[in-house]
Amino acid sequence: MINTSRLLVVVDGSPAGQRAVAYVGALVGRRKGFRICLAHLLPPLPAELLEFGGVENPTEETREQAQLRAEQKRYRRAEKQKDRGVLEAATDVVHKAGVPRSAIETRFWALPASRDPADEVLEMAQARRCKTVVVGRCTTSWIRELLGGDLAEKLVRRGERITVWVVE
Secondary structure: OOOOEEEEEEOOOOHHHHHHHHHHHHHHOOOOOEEEEEEEEEOOOOHHHOOOOOOOOHHHHHHHHHHHHHHHHHHHHHHHHHHHHHHHHHHHHHHHOOOOHHHEEEEEEEOOOOOOHHHHHHHHHHHOOOOEEEEEOOOOOHHHHHHOOOHHHHHHHHOOOOEEEEEO
16 A cells, blocks of 8 residues: 655745746656645735725625625635646646646635734645645845745744755
């Protein structure tokens, strides 16, 4: 029986992200027992789509809330459509490296405004039962590293019981 290894690859369309996808394809290639989850974090909703000021009339408030939810869904749909090509390109790279399409999963993950992207990635890995997270990283300035603003650095620091591959 083959033990399946699950990898979560953060896909963002950047050159560093593309290198991470290519690295996973080259490493996993035609090996059996791997499942790849290509995940793209969607940006948080803009402030104007988070909530409205409220109204006195309960019927009008219900209508306003429904309209806000509809606008949020339209925004998310537009973001997914805009970024769908990034996931499709990543899927093609991994598939051409020898990973069967049946072993590749793609996911959009909506990033709540109040959450840190690193926490969301780790939660996503746990939800997908991935023991390894792969993320691309471009060289950052020393001040950004000092302030801890780099996703890869945060994943390495916070990733308990998980392996983090940083492809630079």
